[in-house]
Amino acid sequence: MKRYEGLLILDVIGNEDAEKTIIDRVQKEIETAGGSVETVQKMGPKPFARPTTKRGAAHYVNVIFTAPGKAIAALDGKFHLDNEMFRWQITEIVPEKPYKPRRERKAAAAAAAAATR
Numbered sequence: 001m002k003r004y005e006g007l008l009i010l011d012v013i014g015n016e017d018a019e020k021t022i023i024d025r026v027q028k029e030i031e032t033a034g035g036s037v038e039t040v041q042k043m044g045p046k047p048f049a050r051p052t053t054k055r056g057a058a059h060y061v062n063v064i065f066t067a068p069g070k071a072i073a074a075l076d077g078k079f080h081l082d083n084e085m086f087r088w089q090i091t092e093i094v095p096e097k098p099y100k101p102r103r104e105r106k107a108a109a110a111a112a113a114a115a116t117r
Helices: 018-032 071-080 103-117
Strands: 002-009 036-045 057-067 083-091
Touching: 002 018, 002 071, 018 036, 018 057, 036 083, 057 071, 071 083
Parallel strands: none
Antiparallel strands: 002 057, 002 083, 036 057
């Protein structure tokens, strides 16, 4: 199972009570797809950089979850059918490798080369 971060843009301006029900529905869909939700961060309403003809702002929600790789396609298909989901983006969280200075990397490589001789 991999860790994912989903940024959801919800079209609930004027009906803020619907935000909670949409988030609950998204959590349930992630769990039925075989995943589990770690955190949900409500970022609130934010204006768009380029307003559309119908909307100038929407509610943003950030969800961090773990799920199998095949679950992402299933979630994407379900989000397409939801009229209250304006946009969404799901990205995989890749852990960063710890940084080592060049001196330490050279010393480790020299020690490994000396050990193989």
